[in-house]
Amino acid sequence: MSDVFERLKKKTRPSVPARDTTLVKVQHENLLNDQITEFSHLPEKPKPDLDSEEVINDKVSTSNQEQQVELPQIIRRTIRLEQDIDIKLDTFCNVKKITRDTFLEAAFIVCSENEELLQEVLNQARKRYQQRKLAGEQRKFQTLAKKINVND
Template sequence: MSDNVLNQLRNKRNRPTVTPRQDALVPQEQPQTTEQSLPPQPTPITELANPTADTIAELQAELEKYPQTRRHSAIVLEKDLDQKLTQFCKELGITVEVFLEAAWTVASADNELVEKITTEAKRRYDQRKRVGQIKRLITMLTNPSK
Protein backbone atom coordinates (compact mmCIF):
# COMPACT_ATOMS: atom_id res chain seq x y z
CA MET A 1 0.00 0.00 0.00
CA SER A 2 2.87 2.41 0.73
CA ASP A 3 4.12 1.94 -2.86
CA ASN A 4 0.69 3.00 -4.10
CA VAL A 5 0.80 6.20 -2.00
CA LEU A 6 4.33 6.91 -3.17
CA ASN A 7 3.27 6.54 -6.80
CA GLN A 8 0.33 8.88 -6.24
CA LEU A 9 2.66 11.51 -4.79
CA ARG A 10 5.04 11.14 -7.72
CA ASN A 11 2.18 11.48 -10.21
CA LYS A 12 0.97 14.66 -8.53
CA ARG A 13 4.45 16.11 -8.84
CA ASN A 14 4.53 15.57 -12.62
CA ARG A 15 1.85 18.04 -13.55
CA PRO A 16 1.73 19.38 -17.09
CA THR A 17 3.37 22.78 -17.55
CA VAL A 18 1.44 25.79 -18.71
CA THR A 19 2.78 27.94 -21.52
CA PRO A 20 3.87 31.40 -20.34
CA ARG A 21 1.25 34.07 -20.86
CA GLN A 22 1.72 37.48 -22.37
CA ASP A 23 1.48 40.05 -19.59
CA ALA A 24 -0.48 43.09 -20.68
CA LEU A 25 1.19 45.30 -18.05
CA VAL A 26 4.70 44.72 -19.36
CA PRO A 27 5.37 47.08 -22.26
CA GLN A 28 6.24 45.32 -25.48
CA GLU A 29 9.46 46.41 -27.17
CA GLN A 30 8.68 48.60 -30.13
CA PRO A 31 11.20 49.74 -32.72
CA GLN A 32 12.17 53.36 -32.19
CA THR A 33 12.21 55.56 -35.25
CA THR A 34 14.09 58.40 -33.53
CA GLU A 35 16.92 56.23 -32.27
CA GLN A 36 19.59 58.62 -33.56
CA SER A 37 18.21 61.63 -31.65
CA LEU A 38 18.21 59.87 -28.26
CA PRO A 39 21.39 59.96 -26.16
CA PRO A 40 22.90 56.53 -25.55
CA GLN A 41 21.70 54.99 -22.29
CA PRO A 42 24.35 53.80 -19.85
CA THR A 43 24.48 50.04 -19.62
CA PRO A 44 23.16 48.87 -16.25
CA ILE A 45 25.72 46.91 -14.27
CA THR A 46 23.45 43.88 -14.25
CA GLU A 47 23.61 43.69 -18.04
CA LEU A 48 27.40 43.48 -18.29
CA ALA A 49 27.89 40.06 -19.83
CA ASN A 50 31.69 39.74 -19.64
CA PRO A 51 33.14 42.25 -17.21
CA THR A 52 36.77 42.84 -17.91
CA ALA A 53 39.43 43.56 -15.34
CA ASP A 54 39.38 47.21 -16.47
CA THR A 55 35.63 47.45 -15.95
CA ILE A 56 35.88 45.95 -12.49
CA ALA A 57 38.74 48.28 -11.60
CA GLU A 58 36.73 51.29 -12.81
CA LEU A 59 33.72 50.23 -10.77
CA GLN A 60 35.86 49.67 -7.67
CA ALA A 61 37.49 53.09 -8.13
CA GLU A 62 34.05 54.70 -8.42
CA LEU A 63 32.83 52.80 -5.36
CA GLU A 64 35.75 54.14 -3.30
CA LYS A 65 34.52 57.70 -3.94
CA TYR A 66 31.37 57.04 -1.90
CA PRO A 67 31.23 56.81 1.90
CA GLN A 68 31.13 53.31 3.32
CA THR A 69 27.92 52.20 5.00
CA ARG A 70 27.29 49.93 7.94
CA ARG A 71 24.08 48.19 8.95
CA HIS A 72 22.70 49.53 12.21
CA SER A 73 20.26 47.97 14.60
CA ALA A 74 16.54 48.15 13.89
CA ILE A 75 14.92 51.47 14.65
CA VAL A 76 11.92 51.56 16.97
CA LEU A 77 9.64 54.57 16.48
CA GLU A 78 6.33 55.78 17.85
CA LYS A 79 3.54 54.28 15.77
CA ASP A 80 2.11 57.58 14.45
CA LEU A 81 5.55 59.05 13.86
CA ASP A 82 6.63 55.94 11.98
CA GLN A 83 3.61 56.15 9.67
CA LYS A 84 4.14 59.85 8.96
CA LEU A 85 7.88 59.49 8.42
CA THR A 86 7.47 56.43 6.20
CA GLN A 87 4.82 58.18 4.08
CA PHE A 88 6.95 61.32 3.84
CA CYS A 89 10.00 59.36 2.70
CA LYS A 90 7.95 57.25 0.30
CA GLU A 91 6.63 60.38 -1.41
CA LEU A 92 10.20 61.66 -1.82
CA GLY A 93 11.49 58.30 -3.05
CA ILE A 94 14.03 57.90 -0.24
CA THR A 95 14.41 55.54 2.70
CA VAL A 96 13.95 56.47 6.34
CA GLU A 97 17.60 55.61 6.98
CA VAL A 98 18.83 57.98 4.27
CA PHE A 99 16.55 60.71 5.61
CA LEU A 100 18.00 60.23 9.12
CA GLU A 101 21.54 60.43 7.70
CA ALA A 102 20.74 63.68 5.92
CA ALA A 103 18.91 65.12 8.94
CA TRP A 104 21.90 64.39 11.17
CA THR A 105 24.32 65.88 8.64
CA VAL A 106 22.34 69.13 8.46
CA ALA A 107 21.50 69.31 12.17
CA SER A 108 25.03 68.59 13.38
CA ALA A 109 26.24 71.84 11.79
CA ASP A 110 23.98 73.90 14.10
CA ASN A 111 24.84 73.60 17.82
CA GLU A 112 21.56 75.18 18.93
CA LEU A 113 19.54 72.73 16.83
CA VAL A 114 21.59 69.80 18.18
CA GLU A 115 20.81 70.99 21.73
CA LYS A 116 17.06 71.11 20.99
CA ILE A 117 17.16 67.64 19.41
CA THR A 118 19.18 66.24 22.32
CA THR A 119 16.72 67.62 24.88
CA GLU A 120 13.80 66.04 23.01
CA ALA A 121 15.72 62.78 22.61
CA LYS A 122 16.41 62.57 26.36
CA ARG A 123 12.73 63.21 27.12
CA ARG A 124 11.69 60.44 24.72
CA TYR A 125 14.34 58.08 26.11
CA ASP A 126 13.06 58.55 29.68
CA GLN A 127 9.52 57.96 28.42
CA ARG A 128 10.57 54.71 26.68
CA LYS A 129 12.33 53.51 29.82
CA ARG A 130 9.17 54.12 31.86
CA VAL A 131 7.06 52.23 29.31
CA GLY A 132 9.49 49.30 29.56
CA GLN A 133 9.25 49.32 33.36
CA ILE A 134 5.44 49.38 33.25
CA LYS A 135 5.31 46.48 30.78
CA ARG A 136 7.73 44.47 32.90
CA LEU A 137 5.62 45.09 36.05
CA ILE A 138 2.43 44.07 34.24
CA THR A 139 4.10 40.84 33.07
CA MET A 140 5.37 40.09 36.59
CA LEU A 141 1.96 40.72 38.15
CA THR A 142 0.05 38.64 35.58
CA ASN A 143 2.51 35.72 35.87
CA PRO A 144 3.42 35.59 39.58
CA SER A 145 4.55 31.93 39.46
CA LYS A 146 7.60 32.67 37.32
Protein backbone atom coordinates in the same frame (compact mmCIF):
# COMPACT_ATOMS: atom_id res chain seq x y z
CA MET B 1 16.53 -10.12 15.81
CA SER B 2 20.09 -9.60 17.06
CA ASP B 3 21.33 -11.94 14.32
CA VAL B 4 19.89 -9.62 11.65
CA PHE B 5 21.41 -6.63 13.41
CA GLU B 6 24.84 -8.31 13.50
CA ARG B 7 24.68 -9.13 9.79
CA LEU B 8 23.80 -5.52 8.97
CA LYS B 9 26.74 -4.27 11.02
CA LYS B 10 29.18 -6.64 9.32
CA LYS B 11 27.90 -5.90 5.83
CA THR B 12 30.47 -3.95 3.87
CA ARG B 13 29.42 -0.83 2.08
CA PRO B 14 30.46 -0.21 -1.49
CA SER B 15 33.36 2.20 -1.79
CA VAL B 16 32.99 5.36 -3.82
CA PRO B 17 35.85 6.46 -6.07
CA ALA B 18 37.53 9.73 -5.17
CA ARG B 19 36.11 12.84 -6.80
CA ASP B 20 38.10 15.14 -9.05
CA THR B 21 38.36 18.37 -7.07
CA THR B 22 40.66 20.30 -9.37
CA LEU B 23 39.52 23.78 -10.33
CA VAL B 24 40.61 23.48 -13.95
CA LYS B 25 39.68 20.34 -15.79
CA VAL B 26 42.55 18.64 -17.55
CA GLN B 27 41.70 17.80 -21.13
CA HIS B 28 42.61 14.32 -22.13
CA GLU B 29 44.24 13.67 -25.49
CA ASN B 30 41.20 11.71 -26.69
CA LEU B 31 38.85 14.52 -25.87
CA LEU B 32 41.01 17.04 -27.68
CA ASN B 33 41.16 14.84 -30.78
CA ASP B 34 37.39 14.40 -30.72
CA GLN B 35 36.90 18.15 -30.63
CA ILE B 36 39.28 18.66 -33.54
CA THR B 37 37.45 16.04 -35.56
CA GLU B 38 34.02 17.36 -34.66
CA PHE B 39 34.75 20.98 -35.53
CA SER B 40 37.16 20.43 -38.44
CA HIS B 41 34.51 21.26 -41.05
CA LEU B 42 34.03 24.78 -39.65
CA PRO B 43 36.15 27.65 -41.00
CA GLU B 44 38.94 28.55 -38.63
CA LYS B 45 38.41 31.83 -36.80
CA PRO B 46 41.38 34.08 -36.12
CA LYS B 47 42.38 34.08 -32.48
CA PRO B 48 41.92 37.43 -30.74
CA ASP B 49 44.89 39.38 -29.50
CA LEU B 50 44.99 38.55 -25.80
CA ASP B 51 47.34 41.40 -24.92
CA SER B 52 44.86 44.07 -26.03
CA GLU B 53 42.05 42.32 -24.14
CA GLU B 54 44.13 42.28 -20.97
CA VAL B 55 44.76 46.02 -21.26
CA ILE B 56 41.03 46.70 -21.71
CA ASN B 57 40.11 44.40 -18.83
CA ASP B 58 42.76 46.04 -16.66
CA LYS B 59 41.33 49.50 -17.38
CA VAL B 60 37.79 48.32 -16.60
CA SER B 61 38.82 46.66 -13.36
CA THR B 62 40.79 49.76 -12.30
CA SER B 63 37.80 52.03 -12.86
CA ASN B 64 35.55 49.59 -10.98
CA GLN B 65 37.98 49.56 -8.05
CA GLU B 66 38.04 53.36 -8.00
CA GLN B 67 34.25 53.45 -7.94
CA GLN B 68 34.13 50.95 -5.09
CA VAL B 69 36.57 53.00 -3.04
CA GLU B 70 34.31 56.06 -3.38
CA LEU B 71 31.17 54.21 -2.24
CA PRO B 72 30.34 54.60 1.47
CA GLN B 73 30.14 51.52 3.65
CA ILE B 74 26.51 50.83 4.55
CA ILE B 75 25.41 48.88 7.63
CA ARG B 76 21.98 47.55 8.53
CA ARG B 77 20.19 48.72 11.68
CA THR B 78 16.77 48.14 13.09
CA ILE B 79 15.06 51.10 14.72
CA ARG B 80 11.98 51.19 16.92
CA LEU B 81 9.57 54.07 16.50
CA GLU B 82 6.27 55.09 18.03
CA GLN B 83 3.44 53.88 15.84
CA ASP B 84 2.14 57.38 14.98
CA ILE B 85 5.61 58.68 14.13
CA ASP B 86 6.29 55.57 12.06
CA ILE B 87 3.18 56.18 9.95
CA LYS B 88 3.93 59.89 9.54
CA LEU B 89 7.56 59.22 8.66
CA ASP B 90 6.59 56.59 6.07
CA THR B 91 4.09 58.97 4.48
CA PHE B 92 6.58 61.84 4.49
CA CYS B 93 9.33 59.74 2.92
CA ASN B 94 7.00 58.33 0.27
CA VAL B 95 5.78 61.80 -0.72
CA LYS B 96 9.34 63.18 -0.87
CA LYS B 97 10.58 60.01 -2.62
CA ILE B 98 13.36 59.31 -0.12
CA THR B 99 14.05 56.48 2.31
CA ARG B 100 13.98 56.59 6.10
CA ASP B 101 17.69 55.86 6.10
CA THR B 102 18.64 58.76 3.87
CA PHE B 103 16.33 61.09 5.82
CA LEU B 104 17.93 60.07 9.10
CA GLU B 105 21.43 60.51 7.67
CA ALA B 106 20.58 63.95 6.26
CA ALA B 107 18.91 65.05 9.51
CA PHE B 108 22.00 64.02 11.46
CA ILE B 109 24.32 65.90 9.09
CA VAL B 110 22.20 69.07 9.25
CA CYS B 111 21.92 68.88 13.05
CA SER B 112 25.65 68.38 13.50
CA GLU B 113 26.29 71.53 11.43
CA ASN B 114 23.76 73.65 13.36
CA GLU B 115 24.53 73.72 17.12
CA GLU B 116 21.23 75.37 18.12
CA LEU B 117 19.17 72.83 16.20
CA LEU B 118 21.32 70.00 17.58
CA GLN B 119 20.61 71.07 21.19
CA GLU B 120 16.88 71.21 20.49
CA VAL B 121 16.94 67.72 18.98
CA LEU B 122 19.02 66.38 21.88
CA ASN B 123 16.58 67.81 24.46
CA GLN B 124 13.68 66.13 22.65
CA ALA B 125 15.66 62.86 22.42
CA ARG B 126 16.42 62.89 26.16
CA LYS B 127 12.73 63.41 27.00
CA ARG B 128 11.73 60.55 24.73
CA TYR B 129 14.44 58.32 26.22
CA GLN B 130 13.08 58.89 29.74
CA GLN B 131 9.51 58.21 28.55
CA ARG B 132 10.54 54.95 26.90
CA LYS B 133 12.51 53.90 29.95
CA LEU B 134 9.47 54.42 32.18
CA ALA B 135 7.20 52.62 29.71
CA GLY B 136 9.61 49.67 29.63
CA GLU B 137 9.68 49.45 33.41
CA GLN B 138 5.87 49.56 33.54
CA ARG B 139 5.64 46.72 31.00
CA LYS B 140 8.16 44.71 33.01
CA PHE B 141 6.16 45.16 36.24
CA GLN B 142 2.89 44.27 34.48
CA THR B 143 4.47 41.07 33.17
CA LEU B 144 5.80 40.19 36.63
CA ALA B 145 2.38 40.86 38.17
CA LYS B 146 0.71 38.55 35.64
CA LYS B 147 3.22 35.78 36.41
CA ILE B 148 2.69 36.15 40.17
CA ASN B 149 -1.12 36.08 39.83
CA VAL B 150 -1.02 33.00 37.58
CA ASN B 151 1.15 31.04 40.04
CA ASP B 152 -1.16 31.75 43.04
